[in-house]
Amino acid sequence: MTEIGVIGAGVMGCGITSAFMNNGYHVYLIEKDKEKYKDIEARIKQNNVLFRFNKKDIKPGKYEFVESIEELASCSFIIEAVSEKMDEKESVYKALSAIKNQEQIIISNTSCVPITKLGEIYGAAEKVVGIHFMNPVVLIDAVEVIRGKGTSEDTLEKVKALISDIKKEYFIVNDCAGFVSNRISHLYMNEAAHLFEEGIADARSIDGVFKKCYGHKSGPLETADIIGIDVVADSLDILYENYKQDKFKCAQILRKMVLEGKLGRKSGQGFYKY
Numbered sequence: 001m002t003e004i005g006v007i008g009a010g011v012m013g014c015g016i017t018s019a020f021m022n023n024g025y026h027v028y029l030i031e032k033d034k035e036k037y038k039d040i041e042a043r044i045k046q047n048n049v050l051f052r053f054n055k056k057d058i059k060p061g062k063y064e065f066v067e068s069i070e071e072l073a074s075c076s077f078i079i080e081a082v083s084e085k086m087d088e089k090e091s092v093y094k095a096l097s098a099i100k101n102q103e104q105i106i107i108s109n110t111s112c113v114p115i116t117k118l119g120e121i122y123g124a125a126e127k128v129v130g131i132h133f134m135n136p137v138v139l140i141d142a143v144e145v146i147r148g149k150g151t152s153e154d155t156l157e158k159v160k161a162l163i164s165d166i167k168k169e170y171f172i173v174n175d176c177a178g179f180v181s182n183r184i185s186h187l188y189m190n191e192a193a194h195l196f197e198e199g200i201a202d203a204r205s206i207d208g209v210f211k212k213c214y215g216h217k218s219g220p221l222e223t224a225d226i227i228g229i230d231v232v233a234d235s236l237d238i239l240y241e242n243y244k245q246d247k248f249k250c251a252q253i254l255r256k257m258v259l260e261g262k263l264g265r266k267s268g269q270g271f272y273k274y
Helices: 011-021 034-054 086-097 115-122 153-165 181-197 203-214 220-227 229-243 252-259
Strands: 003-007 026-030 062-066 077-080 105-108 128-132 142-147 169-174
Touching: 003 011, 011 026, 011 034, 011 062, 034 062, 077 086, 086 105, 086 115, 105 115, 105 153, 115 128, 128 153, 142 153, 153 169, 181 203, 181 220, 181 229, 181 252, 203 220, 220 229, 229 252
Parallel strands: 003 026, 003 077, 026 062, 077 105, 105 128, 142 169
Antiparallel strands: 128 142
16 A cells, blocks of 8 residues: 655645545654544545545545654655645755655645745755645545656656546646646635725625636635635735735735634635634
8 A cells, every 4th residue: 555644634634635545545644733633533534425425436545643754754755735834844844854765755735835945945856746736635636736947757757647546637837936726816816805805795796706607616705715714815925925916915804814713614704604
């Protein structure tokens, strides 16, 4: 059974764990705080129900908690899914560098941080690549693969095979902050937040225009709630830091919601109540 390490047991880390364990992988999930185990287990169980309801081909695997990066030394692939805080990512990649070997591939699920920058911190850029899984991971059957400037063809080929093995389609893009998906999506989520803040329309009307007029499955404010308002705000900060363009300045309503703990679905309230 191929071993996968997942660093970060938030919404995305749990979704990634479910996607791999239901395709026959043994997942080692890092979470140091044992008091969070029960909530994480409940989230993974919910993901598994969704996966098994929507998929026909299931190959049972398993997951287990571990407490340190050192315990991932035997994993063929390690997926980093920590927050979009650069200091946290830097700490993770320095720790990964201490256990690196020539066979191991490091995958980042970052929303916006350039893969090239993470490769430089790791110290073996050829082994670092991005896979931008979409939320909810168990339902969306496509990913964005980001090739850093130093990512080798061998790493890319192995990651393409990995994604195919969990039955997802992939789109390969070159590296930049936000990549393709979030350079576009965060602009419309941010602008939708401005419209909401200015009182131009309520959340349902803003999202309704996107869904009924443009045929989108989810509106921009619904999408922000799914991703997490805090993650959207952090990602916009990264985009602004990299491009210095006013269009990426985070809407004040998003910052206010983060301070109030209105983070979207995961907290029970965002632009909508859950």
